[in-house]
Amino acid sequence: MPASAIRKLVPFADAAKEAGVKVYHLNVGAPDIKSPRCSIDYLMDKCKTMHHLSYTNSAGFLELRKAFIEKYYKKIGINLDVSEILIEVAGSEAFSKAMQIAADRGEEIIVIEPFYTNYQTFAMLNGITLKAVHTDIHDGFRIPPIEEFEKVLTPKTRAVLISNPCNPSGKLFSKDEMLEIGEFCKKHDLFLISDEVYREFCYTEEPHFSAMSIPGAEQNVILVDSVSKRYNLCGARIGCIISRNKEVMAAAMKFAQSRLCPPVFGQYAALGALDTPQSYFDEVREEYIRRRDVAVKALNNMKGVFTPKPMGAFYTMAELPVDDAVNFAKWMLTEFRVDNETVMITPAASFYKTPGEGKNIARIAYVLEVPELKKAMKILEAALKAYPGRTI
Amino acid sequence: MPASAIRKLVPFADAAKEAGVKVYHLNVGAPDIKSPRCSIDYLMDKCKTMHHLSYTNSAGFLELRKAFIEKYYKKIGINLDVSEILIEVAGSEAFSKAMQIAADRGEEIIVIEPFYTNYQTFAMLNGITLKAVHTDIHDGFRIPPIEEFEKVLTPKTRAVLISNPCNPSGKLFSKDEMLEIGEFCKKHDLFLISDEVYREFCYTEEPHFSAMSIPGAEQNVILVDSVSKRYNLCGARIGCIISRNKEVMAAAMKFAQSRLCPPVFGQYAALGALDTPQSYFDEVREEYIRRRDVAVKALNNMKGVFTPKPMGAFYTMAELPVDDAVNFAKWMLTEFRVDNETVMITPAASFYKTPGEGKNIARIAYVLEVPELKKAMKILEAALKAYPGRTI
Numbered sequence: 001m002p003a004s005a006i007r008k009l010v011p012f013a014d015a016a017k018e019a020g021v022k023v024y025h026l027n028v029g030a031p032d033i034k035s036p037r038c039s040i041d042y043l044m045d046k047c048k049t050m051h052h053l054s055y056t057n058s059a060g061f062l063e064l065r066k067a068f069i070e071k072y073y074k075k076i077g078i079n080l081d082v083s084e085i086l087i088e089v090a091g092s093e094a095f096s097k098a099m100q101i102a103a104d105r106g107e108e109i110i111v112i113e114p115f116y117t118n119y120q121t122f123a124m125l126n127g128i129t130l131k132a133v134h135t136d137i138h139d140g141f142r143i144p145p146i147e148e149f150e151k152v153l154t155p156k157t158r159a160v161l162i163s164n165p166c167n168p169s170g171k172l173f174s175k176d177e178m179l180e181i182g183e184f185c186k187k188h189d190l191f192l193i194s195d196e197v198y199r200e201f202c203y204t205e206e207p208h209f210s211a212m213s214i215p216g217a218e219q220n221v222i223l224v225d226s227v228s229k230r231y232n233l234c235g236a237r238i239g240c241i242i243s244r245n246k247e248v249m250a251a252a253m254k255f256a257q258s259r260l261c262p263p264v265f266g267q268y269a270a271l272g273a274l275d276t277p278q279s280y281f282d283e284v285r286e287e288y289i290r291r292r293d294v295a296v297k298a299l300n301n302m303k304g305v306f307t308p309k310p311m312g313a314f315y316t317m318a319e320l321p322v323d324d325a326v327n328f329a330k331w332m333l334t335e336f337r338v339d340n341e342t343v344m345i346t347p348a349a350s351f352y353k354t355p356g357e358g359k360n361i362a363r364i365a366y367v368l369e370v371p372e373l374k375k376a377m378k379i380l381e382a383a384l385k386a387y388p389g390r391t392i
Numbered sequence: 393m394p395a396s397a398i399r400k401l402v403p404f405a406d407a408a409k410e411a412g413v414k415v416y417h418l419n420v421g422a423p424d425i426k427s428p429r430c431s432i433d434y435l436m437d438k439c440k441t442m443h444h445l446s447y448t449n450s451a452g453f454l455e456l457r458k459a460f461i462e463k464y465y466k467k468i469g470i471n472l473d474v475s476e477i478l479i480e481v482a483g484s485e486a487f488s489k490a491m492q493i494a495a496d497r498g499e500e501i502i503v504i505e506p507f508y509t510n511y512q513t514f515a516m517l518n519g520i521t522l523k524a525v526h527t528d529i530h531d532g533f534r535i536p537p538i539e540e541f542e543k544v545l546t547p548k549t550r551a552v553l554i555s556n557p558c559n560p561s562g563k564l565f566s567k568d569e570m571l572e573i574g575e576f577c578k579k580h581d582l583f584l585i586s587d588e589v590y591r592e593f594c595y596t597e598e599p600h601f602s603a604m605s606i607p608g609a610e611q612n613v614i615l616v617d618s619v620s621k622r623y624n625l626c627g628a629r630i631g632c633i634i635s636r637n638k639e640v641m642a643a644a645m646k647f648a649q650s651r652l653c654p655p656v657f658g659q660y661a662a663l664g665a666l667d668t669p670q671s672y673f674d675e676v677r678e679e680y681i682r683r684r685d686v687a688v689k690a691l692n693n694m695k696g697v698f699t700p701k702p703m704g705a706f707y708t709m710a711e712l713p714v715d716d717a718v719n720f721a722k723w724m725l726t727e728f729r730v731d732n733e734t735v736m737i738t739p740a741a742s743f744y745k746t747p748g749e750g751k752n753i754a755r756i757a758y759v760l761e762v763p764e765l766k767k768a769m770k771i772l773e774a775a776l777k778a779y780p781g782r783t784i
Contacts, residue, residue: 007649035444043657044439052427053627053661089481089629092651105497105519121650127497235445235656237481237629257399258513259484264627265435265657269445 006346012333013344022341024376031367033284035232042272058256060087064271071274078212086252087262091197091226091239096122098222101251102159102191103128110160114351116167132353140308141171149184159191165198165312168351168363172202172312175209182214197226198313200281203289218244231273236266288314291366298377304392316364323389325362338379398738404725405736414733416768423759425676427624434664450648452479456663463666470604476636478644479654483589483618483631488514490614493643494551494583495520501551506743508559524745529709532700533563541576551583557590557704560743560755564594564704567601574606589618590705592673595681610636623665628658680706683758690769696784708756715781717754730771
């Protein structure tokens with residue numbers, strides 16, 4: 001198992017910070033937005049009378065599963081039976097299990113490139129081969145003609161894996177795009193693993209179109225979800241796997257039993273979070289739109305830089321006028337300072353399977369407050385002018 | 393992946409309960425002992441001022457890793473550097489990762505039989521073959537001569553896996569037994585994965601002898617630990633993996649990064665639990681000794697039943713005068729009642745690899761309070777007399 005290319009930069013950031021340098025983190029998806037108070041308060045209330053903290057059902061508290069259905073999924077138009085949802089140890093466990101359920105060792109899953117790096121990690125751990133369908137930064141990462149999917153399809157293909165909105169690109173796949181992929185999966189009898197953990201971070205006027213809403217794909221779709229981003233409860237480690245396919249849910253339950261149960265304190269926090277008022281989401285959304293607009297405008301004003309306008313999540317991909325974004329990122333951390341400050345970005349190469357793709361691209365997470373974000377952009381711009389490996 | 397044989401009984405227990413029957417659970421390791429208040433209070437205190445619940449380091453809070461070392465491991469004679477401990481999502485993740493680190497697909501791990509069923513689950517999931525060394529109920533489950541280990545050793549063997557005290561047998565392996573296994577591992581350059589989650593449940597006068605204390609085996613030992621049993625925090629899902637082998641810890645870190653971080657609320661509860669006073673452990677120990685004595689005496693007084701006196705954990709294995717413990721367990725749940733009450737036990741066959749072993753054995757968890765435990769024993773005795781498949 002190889003070390004994460006992204007994690008390799010961490011020691012350089014740590015060293016900079018130890019030397020007293022302020023590092024603006026545009027690299028991580030760990031927002032500074034507050035968790036809903038109703039979530040933490042509910043957990044505290046449960047703790048007051050807690051006698052002993054036993055295991056829950058391996059599928060999670062029945063109460064929590066029912067509450068997800070009634071208070072969240074119903075509201076977004078997804079009607080579920082309690083047998084169709086299972087609580088997982090965050091999105092990480094949910095998508096790794098979804099992949100294991102969909103494909104055996106030696107089989108293949110089609111993934112939309114660029115994709116979340118850990119898809120590759122879990123594929124490798126389970127002997128699954130990822131085949132990439134490329135989406136291009138200059139095309140705003142839109143889904144290519146379905147022929148591109150047919151090209152990578154083999155008799156070993158078992159699933160298509162998509163994240164919508166997409167980490168790392170920030171691309172929000174449209175209803176039409178999702179329907180096209182759904183048709184492809186139905187036609188070839190493939191699972192469609194849809195990672196929708198950024199669902200509440202959509203910046204268009206139309207509502208998010210879930211894979212669960214693709215007509216006739218009920219037996220194909222495995223939905224991966226999480227409270228981590230939605231309620232800023234990354235540390236709770238609570239997510240879920242949802243499917244109308246009974247065999248999928250039976251397999252998910254067997255996997256779940258092997259690790260006994262999901263974290264119980266986190267389950268309480270999730271239960272409390274389900275009472276989060278709509279105003280919370282509205283405020284968070286407005287804040288991210290502000291941040292996105294600042295980041296995208298600043299980036300596109302830099303000489304030789306191009307970024308599309310992302311309509312989801314809190315990331316954007318920026319093409320940079322540099323030889324190699326890995327070298328550039330490392331150089332900023334180790335050598336470049338403006339008033340003893342620097343910036344950390346995520347080189348994008350590890351989000352791609354196609355060799356050479358993403359080499360001059362970086363993922364920018366716009367998770368800082370606007371004034372900080374503006375400062376970070378100024379430093380990035382100065383860095384691009386000073387970097388010895390610049391290409392313009 | 394097959395369904396757990398143990399879990400197959402659950403629907404029968406549920407049906408009995410729905411029909412108004414009281415079921416005494418001697419089947420599960422979920423004790424009714426209270427969690428230390430200092431643990432829950434510490435978590436609540438942290439919650440009061442919590443702004444947003446972000447990820448921690450993939451290895452867990454540095455503060456928690458340091459506290460484990462200073463407040464717990466140092467006290468039991470294990471001196472660790474912070475680089476030698478990594479927080480896992482409970483013992484379940486710790487031992488599954490330990491197995492993955494020790495052996496690749498197609499390789500083998502020697503396990504002491506009877507063993508915790510999920511060892512087999514995780515071996516299967518990772519394409520690892522378990523080779524069993526048999527320990528016998530009539531011999532009090534003591535480790536056989538080392539020749540028995542040599543017999544199952546092949547060029548593909550990578551590790552020995554032991555739980556001490558042992559779930560399911562309750563066997564506490566002695567210092568001499570551990571040293572013998574340690575010698576074997578050193579001689580053949582094998583990892584020794586030691587699952588010590590029941591360490592605080594020892595009923596001899598000598599202290600527990602950890603695999604970490606085997607001289608010269610520093611590079612071999614991978615310790616699996618958990619707060620689940622020690623502090624009755626099963627639902628917190630916090631455990632750890634400990635090794636002085638730098639390559640092991642580097643591999644553990646790569647696995648840890650792929651699932652981002654351990655549950656944060658649980659990490660706080662664990663941090664608080666480290667201030668649990670010694671009196672808590674003393675009281676719990678006395679209570680379990682009382683329960684064990686009640687269970688062992690009652691079982692050995694039943695005609696045709698034999699159980700050794702377990703010196704660790706909170707389980708004992710009982711040989712029963714029945715054709716098949718699976719059928720007997722199911723029969724009690726579906727047909728046998730005393731004053732509308734019955735008993736649930738765990739058939740032991742799935743704790744064995746050797747075909748036929750454990751067929752007439754059940755694991756009894758003495759996790760009920762003494763008066764309840766006595767009632768359950770009376771029902772079990774009556775059931776053995778009435779069971780159509782009895783062998784005496």
